[in-house]
Amino acid sequence: MKSSKLDAILAKGKQLGAAAKEQGQQTLAKGQAKLQQSLNGHLAIAVTGLSGAGKTTFITALVHQLLNFDKAILPLFEAALDGRILAVKRSPQADPCIASFNYSSAIESLMAASPKWPQATAGTSQLRLQIDYQPNSRLRIFSSQSLMLDICDYPGEWLLDLAMLDQDFDTWCDYIDSNLKQLEQARFNRKPDAIGHLINSFYDARAALVEGTDEAVLRVAKIYQQLLMALKSQGLCYLQPGRALVPHQLLDSPVISFFPVSPDADQSIKLMLSDRFEQYKQTVILPFYRDYFERFDRQLILVDCLTPLAAGKMQFNQQLQALTGIFQHFQYGKQSWLSRWFSSQYEQLNLVATKADHIDAEQRDKLVLLLEKMLYSQIEQSKLTGAKVELQAIASVRASTDGTANYQGKSYPSLTAKTLNAEQKHFNPGQLPDGLPDDDYWQSPSFKMYPLAPAKSEQTCLGHIGLDALLQSLIGDKL
Ligand SMILES: Nc1nc2c(ncn2[C@@H]2O[C@H](COP(=O)(O)OP(=O)(O)OP(=O)(O)O)[C@@H](O)[C@H]2O)c(=O)[nH]1
């Protein structure tokens, strides 16, 4: 064979070899990309909490710390500490028909020159964060991976409605009436006040209701709604129906215009209200429950133990009653890949006491103990199903700094913070009870809670307590 022909054949062979190699590399890259895509994690976290528990503040703080992962102080969040987080951004949310979580407005108010807490939530919203990260050593064949994190926010008032799912109208009426009676008794020896007056107006209005027209029923429903609002302003939380407080798109609609009746109420009116009660369960509570508590992987329950503790025995007991009432609607347990498709169990439960910046550092373990005692049997039951249960105390956005104060030659822990009316305050918050507060504690409660403003952030990132440990527990194993 002539050498020029041989060279041509060899060149062609080289060309073919290079093309095959390139094709092979492309196939390998495609395969890797596909595998990588399928390995990209997805985690939906159900942030759960009664009104004022701190859900919106927590979600805002979590997004803020993650978006600023390179400047944030998160020593217990391993992926950030190891420098394995590559980028974090907001990504198109799962359901385009739900409002987007208004992060920019919430973070602007928290980081303003005079910082303010985010507004109370009036409707549902959603967000998805994409966290690009370098997997730990076991999976280093992939250059990077992503974790999609889905979170929803909603008004906490709607959560307590879950407890109504187990009740019929008669049971509900008895329950709410006995709560109102207890309230009346508790106020028996005091001068009549706005709440006592509203309870009486409500009783009078429902006794005078003789015709079951929409208009007449709405009038009484409005008085009941005013009563609920007044009870909420006193720190009471067992308030149903939740949409009477935060109606969103259901303002003045018949489905939310119902109230508890007395056992001797007119039968036709009772039937009308009972129908509305059932409709409310079917068309309002159940869809909310399905959309916001099913299809989540992990549940984070935020509990503000401190506000009711400072408010008094009745407020504290109502919160306990409310929490135990909703707990039974959540299922926990380890899931096989098969059971994940058919059930809505949570594999992990994070129980978190919020606003830990209202107490000194020495008492933060006591706060966790209080939370544990409050939900002891629910925690034990969840553990029995194989679910991982973790408890901790956090301040999503810190309002105070720890210090010490000297009094009569002794040194005491103290806190420094700005109150809501911009006064600088140094104070000792008093003592939390060792476990559940008993009668002795209620005789002379020592813990005091002052309304505090978020601390002005001197750094790029907001201060917090325990968010890093919570992030590690919530998503650390997925990164
Ligand atoms: N000191 C302190 N206060 C907090 C913190 N988080 C929340 N708060 C206080 O609790 C209030 C309620 O917080 P939100 O985040 O609005 O509570 P929420 O659970 O979203 O309440 P709803 O929207 O009504 O369901 C805030 O206005 C603050 O006064 C925190 O980390 N530290």
Ligand SMILES: [Mg+2]
């Ligand atoms: Mg909120």
